[in-house]
Amino acid sequence: MRYDSITDAIGNTPLVRIDPAVHGLRHIDLYAKLEMLNPFGSVKDRAAWHMARPGLPGAVERDATLVELSSGNTAKALAVIAGMHGLSFKSVTNRMRVPEIKELLLLLGARIEELPGRTECLDPTDTEDPLTLFHQELARPGGTSLHTDQYFNARNTEAHATGTGPEILADLDGRAPDWFIACVGTAGSSTGVARALRAHDPAVRVIGLVGQKSDFIPGIRTLDEVHEVGLFDPATYDAIEAVSADEAIDGMLTLNRRCGLLAGPTGGAAYHGTVRHLRPLDDGLTERATAVFIVCDRVESYLSYVRDRRPELLGRPPVTNSVATLTDAEVSAATVIEVADAQKWLAAERPLVVDLRGPFAYAALHIDGSINIVDELFDELVRGGLPFSTRQPVLLACPVGEKSRSYAALLTRMGHPDVRSLAGGIIAWRDAGAPLVRD
Numbered sequence: 001m002r003y004d005s006i007t008d009a010i011g012n013t014p015l016v017r018i019d020p021a022v023h024g025l026r027h028i029d030l031y032a033k034l035e036m037l038n039p040f041g042s043v044k045d046r047a048a049w050h051m052a053r054p055g056l057p058g059a060v061e062r063d064a065t066l067v068e069l070s071s072g073n074t075a076k077a078l079a080v081i082a083g084m085h086g087l088s089f090k091s092v093t094n095r096m097r098v099p100e101i102k103e104l105l106l107l108l109g110a111r112i113e114e115l116p117g118r119t120e121c122l123d124p125t126d127t128e129d130p131l132t133l134f135h136q137e138l139a140r141p142g143g144t145s146l147h148t149d150q151y152f153n154a155r156n157t158e159a160h161a162t163g164t165g166p167e168i169l170a171d172l173d174g175r176a177p178d179w180f181i182a183c184v185g186t187a188g189s190s191t192g193v194a195r196a197l198r199a200h201d202p203a204v205r206v207i208g209l210v211g212q213k214s215d216f217i218p219g220i221r222t223l224d225e226v227h228e229v230g231l232f233d234p235a236t237y238d239a240i241e242a243v244s245a246d247e248a249i250d251g252m253l254t255l256n257r258r259c260g261l262l263a264g265p266t267g268g269a270a271y272h273g274t275v276r277h278l279r280p281l282d283d284g285l286t287e288r289a290t291a292v293f294i295v296c297d298r299v300e301s302y303l304s305y306v307r308d309r310r311p312e313l314l315g316r317p318p319v320t321n322s323v324a325t326l327t328d329a330e331v332s333a334a335t336v337i338e339v340a341d342a343q344k345w346l347a348a349e350r351p352l353v354v355d356l357r358g359p360f361a362y363a364a365l366h367i368d369g370s371i372n373i374v375d376e377l378f379d380e381l382v383r384g385g386l387p388f389s390t391r392q393p394v395l396l397a398c399p400v401g402e403k404s405r406s407y408a409a410l411l412t413r414m415g416h417p418d419v420r421s422l423a424g425g426i427i428a429w430r431d432a433g434a435p436l437v438r439d
Contacts, residue, residue: 181293
């Protein structure tokens with residue numbers, strides 16, 4: 001098969017049947033749409049090319065910079081596309097959380113601009129967030145950059161409504177699957193594919209998978225975060241279900257080891273969430289049914305993610321002092337303190353305040369007197385034992401109070417007598433009108 005350009009190879013990815021001996025479903029044929037086999041390595045190749053293509057001639061003419069608010073696969077694909085057209089690419093984000101992706105972007109010649117953001121993801125409703133302000137500036141007419149705007153650009157969804165969805169129908173001999181299950185990031189792929197499948201058969205059931213509130217799964221938003229995305233429409237989904245980081249890794253291992261699919265944790269989350277959703281429905285079926293899920297990208301970019309969460313898989317000793325080992329009961333039992341009570345506690349006992357957010361978010365606004373230890377570094381510290389004296393009370397804060405609660409539970413398990421999590425995090429502190437300072 002010969003192409004004039006590598007971009008011609010985007011799309012037409014395989015639809016592969018998963019062996020029933022692996023998933024155990026007796027009445028449902030399960031298929032994986034292998035978007036990881038796109039030429040730049042992910043499902044985002046389609047949207048990146050579809051969004052960038054109309055503006056490229058003008059961008060080349062004025063030597064514009066291609067810009068996207070992305071720290072993952074969209075940035076990677078756009079960096080390649082920009083380089084092919086002699087353009088520079090800039091990735092704007094509040095945090096690069098996967099080291100391999102950051103290093104690959106730098107290798108591709110991308111510039112990475114890390115702006116302070118108050119939450120882990122862009123929140124277009126927060127008009128004081130520097131990341132949101134930058135997004136608004138890019139969206140103004142007459143800008144000098146080519147901004148692909150993956151969170152709001154309808155061509156993100158269109159790439160899948162005209163490509164991915166029809167391909168699934170064609171590979172199933174013109175029949176729509178009974179279920180379509182997809183992880184939700186920008187919501188472009190799930191929305192676009194759902195639109196194409198339901199145009200063919202309105203009875204298709206669409207399940208959206210999000211990350212648990214306290215977990216990070218690359219490429220997937222939590223239920224709170226997904227509502228910040230302009231392309232997200234809850235009416236698209238018959239159900240939205242959460243997947244944990246451990247479940248994502250377990251699903252990834254099944255695809256890697258049993259199916260020969262070198263899928264990353266997002267694909268693992270999709271597989272695990274799919275089988276979990278379908279298993280209780282399987283026995284009630286009297287006719288054969290079909291389900292499709294998307295494998296978004298490849299495992300090689302996430303070895304550090306696996307190493308941090310499941311080091312034993314890479315031949316390293318297991319970590320005992322880790323939030324990954326906490327039970328739900330331990331997290332629920334962690335001491336949480338509301339903003340008003342926290343202010344009184346700070347005035348009376350002067351606990352050590354540890355802000356777990358990224359350095360840019362901390363620099364933008366933080367509680368006076370707090371110290372900044374990014375959660376990844378904090379995770380490393382607690383693996384070696386309690387990082388603080390047990391005589392020093394501690395208040396932990398994060399964006400919305402979920403991560404800090406988990407770490408409060410872990411430090412309590414490790415023997416710290418007085419560690420508390422700020423309920424609602426820095427967002428709740430700000431919304432209550434409590435004082436914040438900036439560097």
